[in-house]
Amino acid sequence: MPDRGNRRDRIPKPPAPQSNPLAEGLVLSFEHTDLRGLDEEGDNIVKAFRSIGCPCHKYSIKSERRVQDKLKRFLAEGATPRIIYFHGHGRSLDNSLTFSSHKSRQVGGENYQKLHWQGVADVIMDAKCPVLVILDCCNAGAAAATPVNLHSNRYPKELIAATSWGLSTSDKLAIALCNVLKPWAESSRSRSARSLHERINKELSELRTNEKRRVESRIDQLKDDLAKTNQRIEKLEDKLKSAKRELRHPEKLRDRRRRELESSRRDLEKEIDRLTERTQSQRQKITEKEERLANLRKSIDSYRQAHHSRWMSMRQEWVLQR
Missing domain, CATH: 3.40.50.1460 (Rossmann fold)
Known part of the structure; x- marks a missing residue:
């Protein structure tokens, strides 16, 4: 052993x-x-x-x-x-x-x-x-x-x-x-510096592309959540309107039913306020993600242009060295 x-x-x-x-x-x-x-x-x-x-x-x-x-x-x-x-x-x-x-x-x-x-x-x-x-x-x-x-x-x-x-x-x-x-x-x-530079450029392009895809996926997810939240708000608003219509005729309702409706109205108003705040937060996140996506696209474009011009400058230096 x-x-x-x-x-x-x-x-x-x-x-x-x-x-x-x-x-x-x-x-x-x-x-x-x-x-x-x-x-x-x-x-x-x-x-x-x-x-x-x-x-x-x-x-x-x-x-x-x-x-x-x-x-x-x-x-x-x-x-x-x-x-x-x-x-x-x-x-x-x-x-x-x-x-x-x-x-x-x-x-x-x-x-x-x-x-x-x-x-x-x-x-x-x-x-x-x-x-x-x-x-x-x-x-x-x-x-x-x-x-x-x-x-x-x-x-x-x-x-x-x-x-x-x-x-x-x-x-x-x-x-x-x-x-x-x-x-x-x-x-x-x-195994030259040029081949290492090319591999780094390719890897950077893949990293930025993957990050852009993650941001786009997150934006789509936030938009779906926002749409579901809006649907929930619409349903709650319909219930609130129905409760208000019933409260316009309190004489036809029993006291217990009226108290239940008033309590329900308060709960619905609180829920709408909460969902409204959540909607605003989601819209802000979508805006930030869209700005980040735009910056990534600009970064990719400027990165390609910058590395092309930088490679030409480096190539001229190599010629001078030799």
Whole structure:
């Protein structure tokens, strides 16, 4: 019989690290932020990289100098490609991208921090290894407008941005990346940054389409509930009118019957008020869902246009690098 006290026989061993991993990953975010779920999101990205045998860890941004020192160590000379993932706030100021820990200095207070993309871009461009940067923040496309030395060395530097200039993003990029990393790594056809970008785009499109379908389904459900509520109100109003007609001739009714009708009228009026409030709430929810659906449609259209223009810009940068 197996020894049940020996837990080593029952705990699965983690996969052994590859001698030549596909890439090495670094997830950057600010130590303090107003974005909820960012720490858990970073853990998921690290797990996704490690699941394909790529070493990966998180790093909390404390100052621009410390980040530069960290990147220099991470991008030390070597043949293994590096992937840098940043998630947080992003703003476009003077045609340059700036990362921040909070939406504004007023929100962050003494914990507010910022990091200029220019300060880390120079370190990345000087790295003597292939580097892919993934920016999951608003205005991420502004990184392409930052002047950098395109001829610093022969190693390619590539960028995947969550959105273009002047546009906001959501938490979909991290989910898409985690979903496509394993099939991308297992693909024998291509493991380039371009193929990863294509897989992320396809996954993002599916995620947005599924969300749009869920919103549309919820709107239809709310409309059905509203129609049933209206029917219930009409029936109650008919009963109320009938009760009022009977009360116009109290002499023909016995006292008990009149009291019952008055009580019924009060109950019906309360029920109508309650259902009316519920109807108003349902109409408000339908309006909010319809607005959200419209925003999703606009987001899908702008996302397709932004990624097409961004891909052309990236392609021009690759030509210059070569």
